[in-house]
Amino acid sequence: xxxxxxxxxxxxxxxxxxxxxxxxxxxxxxxxxxxxxxxxxxxxxxxxxxxxxxxxxxxxxxxxxxxxxxxxxxxxxxxxxxxxxxxxxxxxxxxxxxxxxxxxxxxxxxxxxxxxxxxxxxxxxxxxxxxxxxxxxxxxxxxxxxxxxxxxxxxxxxxxxxxxxxxxxxxxxxxxxxxxxxxxxxxxxxxxxxxxxxxxxxxxxxxxxxxxxxxxxxxxxxxxxxxxxxxxxxxxxxxxxxxxxxxxxxxxxxxxxxxx
Amino acid sequence: xxxxxxxxxxxxxxxxxxxxxxxxxxxxxxxxxxxxxxxxxxxxxxxxxxxxxxxxxxxxxxxxxxxxxxxxxxxxxxxxxxxxxxxxxxxxxxxxxxxxxxxxxxxxxxxxxxxxxxxxxxxxxxxxxxxxxxxxxxxxxxxxxxxxxxxxxxxxxxxxxxxxxxxxxxxxxxxxxxxxxxxxxxxxxxxxxxxxxxxxxxxxxxxxxxxxxxxxxxxxxxxxxxxxxxxxxxxxxxxxxxxxxxxxxxxxxxxxxxxxxxxxxxxxxxxxxxxxxxxxxxxxxxxxxxxxxxxxxxxxxxxxxxxxxxxxxxxxxxxxxxxxxxxxxxxxxxxxxxxxxxxxxxxxxxxxxxxxxxxxxxxxxxxxxxxxxxxxxxxxxxxxxxxxxxxxxxxxxxxxxxxxxxxxxxxxxxxxxxxxxxxxxxxxxxxxxxxxxxxxxxxxxxxxxxxxxxxxxxxxxxxxxxxxxxxxxxxxxxxxxxxxxxxxxxxxxxxxxxxxxxxxxxxxxxxxxxxxxxxxxxxxxxxxxxxxxxxxxxxxxxxxxxxxxxxxxxx
Numbered sequence: 001x002x003x004x005x006x007x008x009x010x011x012x013x014x015x016x017x018x019x020x021x022x023x024x025x026x027x028x029x030x031x032x033x034x035x036x037x038x039x040x041x042x043x044x045x046x047x048x049x050x051x052x053x054x055x056x057x058x059x060x061x062x063x064x065x066x067x068x069x070x071x072x073x074x075x076x077x078x079x080x081x082x083x084x085x086x087x088x089x090x091x092x093x094x095x096x097x098x099x100x101x102x103x104x105x106x107x108x109x110x111x112x113x114x115x116x117x118x119x120x121x122x123x124x125x126x127x128x129x130x131x132x133x134x135x136x137x138x139x140x141x142x143x144x145x146x147x148x149x150x151x152x153x154x155x156x157x158x159x160x161x162x163x164x165x166x167x168x169x170x171x172x173x174x175x176x177x178x179x180x181x182x183x184x185x186x187x188x189x190x191x192x193x194x195x196x197x198x199x200x201x202x203x204x205x206x207x208x209x210x211x212x213x214x215x216x217x218x219x220x221x222x223x224x225x226x227x228x229x230x231x232x233x234x235x236x237x238x239x240x241x242x243x244x245x246x247x248x249x250x251x252x253x254x255x256x257x258x259x260x
Numbered sequence: 261x262x263x264x265x266x267x268x269x270x271x272x273x274x275x276x277x278x279x280x281x282x283x284x285x286x287x288x289x290x291x292x293x294x295x296x297x298x299x300x301x302x303x304x305x306x307x308x309x310x311x312x313x314x315x316x317x318x319x320x321x322x323x324x325x326x327x328x329x330x331x332x333x334x335x336x337x338x339x340x341x342x343x344x345x346x347x348x349x350x351x352x353x354x355x356x357x358x359x360x361x362x363x364x365x366x367x368x369x370x371x372x373x374x375x376x377x378x379x380x381x382x383x384x385x386x387x388x389x390x391x392x393x394x395x396x397x398x399x400x401x402x403x404x405x406x407x408x409x410x411x412x413x414x415x416x417x418x419x420x421x422x423x424x425x426x427x428x429x430x431x432x433x434x435x436x437x438x439x440x441x442x443x444x445x446x447x448x449x450x451x452x453x454x455x456x457x458x459x460x461x462x463x464x465x466x467x468x469x470x471x472x473x474x475x476x477x478x479x480x481x482x483x484x485x486x487x488x489x490x491x492x493x494x495x496x497x498x499x500x501x502x503x504x505x506x507x508x509x510x511x512x513x514x515x516x517x518x519x520x521x522x523x524x525x526x527x528x529x530x531x532x533x534x535x536x537x538x539x540x541x542x543x544x545x546x547x548x549x550x551x552x553x554x555x556x557x558x559x560x561x562x563x564x565x566x567x568x569x570x571x572x573x574x575x576x577x578x579x580x581x582x583x584x585x586x587x588x589x590x591x592x593x594x595x596x597x598x599x600x601x602x603x604x605x606x607x608x609x610x611x612x613x614x615x616x617x618x619x620x621x622x623x624x625x626x627x628x629x630x631x632x633x634x635x636x637x638x639x640x641x642x643x644x645x646x647x648x649x650x651x652x653x654x655x656x657x658x659x660x661x662x663x664x665x666x667x668x669x670x671x672x673x674x675x676x677x678x679x680x681x682x683x684x685x686x687x688x689x690x691x692x693x694x695x696x697x698x699x700x701x702x703x704x705x706x707x708x709x710x711x712x713x714x715x716x717x718x719x720x721x722x723x724x725x726x727x728x729x730x731x732x733x734x735x736x737x738x739x740x741x742x743x744x745x746x747x748x749x750x751x752x753x754x755x756x757x758x759x760x761x762x763x764x765x766x767x768x769x770x771x772x773x774x775x776x777x778x779x780x781x782x783x784x785x786x787x788x789x790x791x792x793x794x795x796x797x798x799x800x801x802x803x804x805x806x807x808x809x810x811x812x813x814x815x
Contacts, residue, residue, distance in 0.1 A: 047798070050793075051389075051527065052504075055390065055397075056398045056559045057559070058599045058680075059676070059679070060398045060483075061393060061397045061559075063389075083595075083680070083683050084683070085595055104495070164675050164676070166484065189489075190451030190489060190492065192453060193452050193489075195451075198459060199448065199460050200448065200460045202409060202461060203441060203444055204445075210413075215414055219417050219434050219438070222421075223434065230418075230421060231426065234422035237415070237418060238471065239471045240466070240473055242473075
C-alpha cells in the first residue's frame with residue numbers, strides 16, 4: 001500500500017480527521033470526506049468526475065464493484081460504491097471491468113443441460129469449492145452453491161440461486177480456478193427461461209388471436225370516439241379485483257417452475 | 261453487505277411516528293381508501309403536481325418547437341451550442357461506414373440493434389457508458405402486456421389513454437398494446453426469466469392505473485433481467501459495439517436526411533465520423549438534469565443527449581413540459597435519497613400513511629395523482645414525517661405485505677428492495693419505510709410515428725427519448741414495454757430503409773443554422789450540450805480547476 005502522503009495532500013487532508021469528516025485513501029491517496037456519504041459520492045466530493053465505475057447509482061448495474069481494506073486490518077472486503085457508506089481509514093480501489101471470458105453461443109441450438117454449460121465454459125468444472133466467490137459477492141449470492149448445482153447440471157437451481165446477480169464480476173476476480181461464475185449463471189438462467197420453464201399457453205393463444213387481427217377494430221373504434229365518450233368508458237371501466245394473491249403469486253419464477 | 265445493526269436505524273422522533281403507523285395497521289388491513297373522482301383528480305393535479313408550479317417553465321425560442329415551453333433545466337441543454345464547430349469540422353474522412361447506427365445501449369437501443377442485425381443490416385451501436393448502462397437496468401416493477409383471456413388489448417389501450425389523460429397519440433398506443441404480447445414471446449424465446457406459475461402461466465399483478473392484472477415481473481429485477489439478457493444476445497450476435505463513446509452531433513446528407521453522427525471517445529477525447537444510412541436514437545431521458553432540484557431515480561447517464569441532437573437536426577418535441585415524479589422515492593436514509601421504491605410494493609398491498617397513522621390516497625392511483633397527494637400531505641396539510649435532514653416523507657407500510665402474503669413474501673417478491681434497505685440496517689419486513697416523490701421519467705420527448713420515425717427522414721427514435729406514447733403521464737410497466745415495442749420497430753424499419761438509401765455527402769449545416777438562431781435569440785454562447793454526464797463537482801473543486809489545460813498539452 002502507498003505510504004501516507006504528507007502535507008497538503010489530496011483535498012488538503014490532515015492526519016486527524018476534523019469533526020464530521022473521515023479520511024479515505026483513493027487508490028492509496030488520502031482524501032478527507034464527510035462521513036455518511038456513499039463511497040461513490042465520496043469520490044465525487046474528493047473532486048473526481050466518474051466515467052468508469054459509475055452506472056445506475058442504485059445497486060443494479062454492477063459498474064461500481066469496489067475492493068477495500070480498512071487501516072489496521074489485513075482483510076480485503078468488497079462493496080458496491082453506490083450502496084456503501086465510507087468508513088474512516090478505508091483504502092479503496094474500484095474494479096469497474098474484469099477481463100473475464102464470455103462464451104459466444106447460439107441459444108437456439110443449446111439444450112438445458114450440463115453439456116451446454118461445459119461446452120461454453122469448460123473451465124468451470126475446475127471449481128475447487130473454496131467459497132471465495134461467495135465471500136466476495138456484494139449481493140450475498142450463494143455463488144459457490146450455484147456452481148455446485150451447475151456442476152450437477154441442475155439448470156433450474158442454478159438459475160434460481162444466481163438470479164439476483166448484477167454481473168459485476170467480482171466473483172471471477174478472486175477465483176483461483178479462473179472460472180467465470182456470473183457468466184455460467186446467466187447462461188443457466190437463459191436456458192431455464194427458454195427451455196425449462198413451461199411456455200405460457202395463454203400467451204400463445206393471444207398471439208393466435210392477434211395474428212388474425214381480432215382486436216384491431218375494437219381499438220380503431222376507440223380511436224374514432226369523441227374524447228368525452230372515451231373518458232366515460234374509462235371512468236366506468238370495471239377493475240379486476242385486487243383479491244388476496246395466492247401463495248404462489250408472491251413466489252418467483254424458478255420456485256414456481258419445475259424445480260421441485 | 262449489511263453493516264452490523266448496532267442501534268435503531270431510525271432516530272427517536274421517526275421511531276415515535278412509526279408507532280402510530282403500527283397502531284393503526286390492524287384496522288387498515290381491511291380498509292380501502294376510496295378512489296378519487298375524475299374532478300378531484302384534476303384539481304389535485306392542478307394544485308400540487310410539480311409540472312404546474314409557477315415560474316418553472318420557460319419558453320423555447322428556437323428550433324422546430326419554438327413557442328412551446330419546457331423546464332429550465334431541460335431548456336438549458338436544448339437551447340445550447342454544439343460541442344464541435346459545425347463549419348470547421350472535417351467530415352471528409354469516414355471512420356465508420358454502416359447501414360444502421362444505433363445511439364444508446366439500453367433496452368431500446370439493444371433491441372433495435374438485435375432486430376436490425378437480424379434483418380441483415382450492418383449495425384454499429386455506440387453508448388457513452390457500458391452496454392446495458394441504462395434506466396432499463398433499474399426498472400424493478402415489471403412490464404405490461406395484455407395476454408390473458410380477461411384482458412383484451414383494447415382494455416390495455418383504454419388504461420393507457422386514461423392514464424395519459426387522453427393526450428396520448430392513439431396510433432402509438434395501438435402499436436404499444438398490440439405488439440405487447442409479441443414482445444413477451446420474444447423475451448420468452450430469448451430465455452428471460454419472468455415469474456410463472458407451475459403450468460407456465462405468467463404471474464401478473466396490478467400496477468397504478470391498470471384495470472387488469474397485467475404486470476409481468478422477474479422478481480423485482482424485471483428491467484435487469486431484460487437488460488442482461490439483451491446484452492448477452494447482442495454480444496452473442498457479434499454486433500459491433502463501441503462503449504464509452506457518445507454521439508455528440510447528428511450528420512445529414514444533401515437531401516436533409518439523417519446520415520450518421522459524430523462520435524466522441526469519452527476516454528481519449530477523440531472524435532470520429534460515422535456515416536450511416538439510417539440512425540436510431542435510443543438515449544433515454546433527463547433525470548440527471550434534476551428538474552426543479554428533485555432527486556432522481558435515474559441512471560448516471562440520463563442527461564437528455566439524444567433529444568438535444570434530434571432537436572438540432574429538426575425533429576420537434578411533444579409534451580416536453582410533462583415530467584413524471586415517481587411517488588415513492590426513498591426519503592430516508594440520506595445515502596439512498598431519491599432511489600426508487602418500486603410500485604410493486606404498493607401492488608402487493610403496502611399503504612401510504614401520514615404522521616397520524618392514516619391513509620390519505622388510494623395507493624394505486626396513477627403516479628401523478630399519488631405524487632401530488634404526497635406533496636399535498638407533506639406541504640399544505642403538514643402531515644409528513646421529518647427526517648434528520650429537513651426532508652419530509654410519507655410512510656410506506658411495507659410490513660403489511662408480510663401480513664397479507666405470509667412471512668418471507670418480501671424476500672421472495674422484492675429481493676432487491678429488501679437488500680437495499682438491509683444495507684442501511686432497515687428491515688422493511690418489520691418497519692415501514694419513508695418515501696417522497698422523485699424525478700423518474702420524461703413523459704414527453706421527440707415526436708415519432710408508429711414506425712418510430714421522427715420528422716427528420718431516416719432518423720428513428722425509440723424509448724424514453726420519444727413523446728406521445730404515454731401522453732402526459734405514463735403508467736407503471738409501460739416503459740419497459742415501450743422500449744421493446746418501439747426499439748424493435750425502429751430496428752426493423754431502420755434496417756429496411758437502409759436497403760434503399762444511398763450514402764450521400766455529409767454535412768453539419770443544420771447545426772450552423774441552429775447556432776445562428778441561438779445567437780439571434782440571445783442565448784449565451786457558453787451554453788454547450790449535450791451534457792453527456794451530470795456535473796456533481798463541488799463549487800470548491802470547480803474553482804480550483806479554473807484555468808487548467810489538458811495534461812497532454814495545449815490543444
